Amino acid sequence: MVISSRADEARAAGPHGDAKAGRKGQRSTGVRSLRAQTYPYWFYAPAGIVYGLIFLVPTVISFYFAFTRWTLFDSEFIGLDNFRQFFSEQALVSGLKNTLIYAVVTSGLKVVLGMLLAVLLTGPIRSRGLMRSVIFFPVLVSTVAVGITFSVLLQPDVGVVSAVLAKVGITAPDWLGDPSTALLSVALVDVWKGVGLATLIYIAGILAIPKDYYEAVDVDGGGAWTKFRNVTVPLSRPATFTVILLSLIGGLRSFDLIWTMTGGGPGFSSDVIASIIYKTYQAGFFGLSTAGNVVLFILVTLIIYPLSRYFNSREVES
Incomplete structure (x- = not known):
């Protein structure tokens, strides 16, 4: 009885109803596949933290200290003097x-x-x-x-x-x-x-x-x-x-x-x-x-x- 009633509904909807149902099914399938391929942002957080601590932070710090005369205890900003000396x-x-x-x-x-x-x-x-x-x-x-x-x-x-x-x-x-x-x-x-x-x-x-x-x-x-x-x-x-x-x-x-x-x-x-x-x-x-x-x-x-x-x-x- 359930199958026959659904078949009657499909015939009543006509070809336009079939097309709409098909498009709706494709959209739902696309949404499901997109959701399956998309990861939450927190999933990338551990890798981002490691990358930042190991690469980004040391790189930024090295760019700053390249413009200074520094030791283990203090630093003095000297601009491009290090680069001038290096290239000379x-x-x-x-x-x-x-x-x-x-x-x-x-x-x-x-x-x-x-x-x-x-x-x-x-x-x-x-x-x-x-x-x-x-x-x-x-x-x-x-x-x-x-x-x-x-x-x-x-x-x-x-x-x-x-x-x-x-x-x-x-x-x-x-x-x-x-x-x-x-x-x-x-x-x-x-x-x-x-x-x-x-x-x-x-x-x-x-x-x-x-x-x-x-x-x-x-x-x-x-x-x-x-x-x-x-x-x-x-x-x-x-x-x-x-x-x-x-x-x-x-x-x-x-x-x-x-x-x-x-x-x-x-x-x-x-x-x-x-x-x-x-x-x-x-x-x-x-x-x-x-x-x-x-x-x-x-x-x-x-x-x-x-x-x-x-x-x-x-x-x-x-």
């Missing part, structure tokens, strides 16, 4: 150039080597799991331990690398003592330590590519190079963007490996902005070192933010 130092010009070179070299090599290793480790080879673990292992090792180890291995007289090259008749340079090779040597060690993470990101990106694309290349008679150029490289673009951003940020902020292996030397040949800031702070010029931190923050922001916007726009277009 010859070491800063050298450190800024070295920072950009270091970031570009390490980022570029991680992108290229990470992609090639990922293609190899997603292919039909034996012991893929073991090889992935071996390549990723340096990421887990302490940066200081890596720096100390390679400082010994790259010694010109007793180092293992120089001894191996001497066996084939090659005289090894003073890797860390020559101003022309010190920064590049540290950059290569940084690549060795960090390429495992880049490889892992690329492996995830390659495994997410549908197999249908590779099968289509097989049907067209394409080989491995065609698959790599026309399928793997373009469809791994999100992974490439991620590797570039992460490696650039790490390269611009790198300090511990450089300080452990060369201390910024010889001279200023391997000094970067982070090591200059540390030396300034170590000398007791706290306001000057804080100004250097602000300069580094602005440099990273000016490079990374436009790149991030550009990469996001390319992902939307594709």
Whole structure:
């Protein structure tokens, strides 16, 4: 009886009634889905508090103290004097150039080597799991331990690398003592330590590519190079963007490996902005070192933010 009465009501309402009921049902469904996707503001409060205490508050405070001459007990506002002094130092010009070179070299090599290793480790080879673990292992090792180890291995007289090259008749340079090779040597060690993470990101990106694309290349008679150029490289673009951003940020902020292996030397040949800031702070010029931190923050922001916007726009277009 209930079913028949509802059917009579529907017939009486006619087609307009059906349309209204349909629209009402769609609206109610949309409202329910929107409510299901919307979280209350208090849900974000813990993350917002942590973000504010760890990032926002220290950043604002550092911007203020960059304009002061301060110690642990008092501070004196001096305006832009810290920045004028910081930019008047010859070491800063050298450190800024070295920072950009270091970031570009390490980022570029991680992108290229990470992609090639990922293609190899997603292919039909034996012991893929073991090889992935071996390549990723340096990421887990302490940066200081890596720096100390390679400082010994790259010694010109007793180092293992120089001894191996001497066996084939090659005289090894003073890797860390020559101003022309010190920064590049540290950059290569940084690549060795960090390429495992880049490889892992690329492996995830390659495994997410549908197999249908590779099968289509097989049907067209394409080989491995065609698959790599026309399928793997373009469809791994999100992974490439991620590797570039992460490696650039790490390269611009790198300090511990450089300080452990060369201390910024010889001279200023391997000094970067982070090591200059540390030396300034170590000398007791706290306001000057804080100004250097602000300069580094602005440099990273000016490079990374436009790149991030550009990469996001390319992902939307594709």
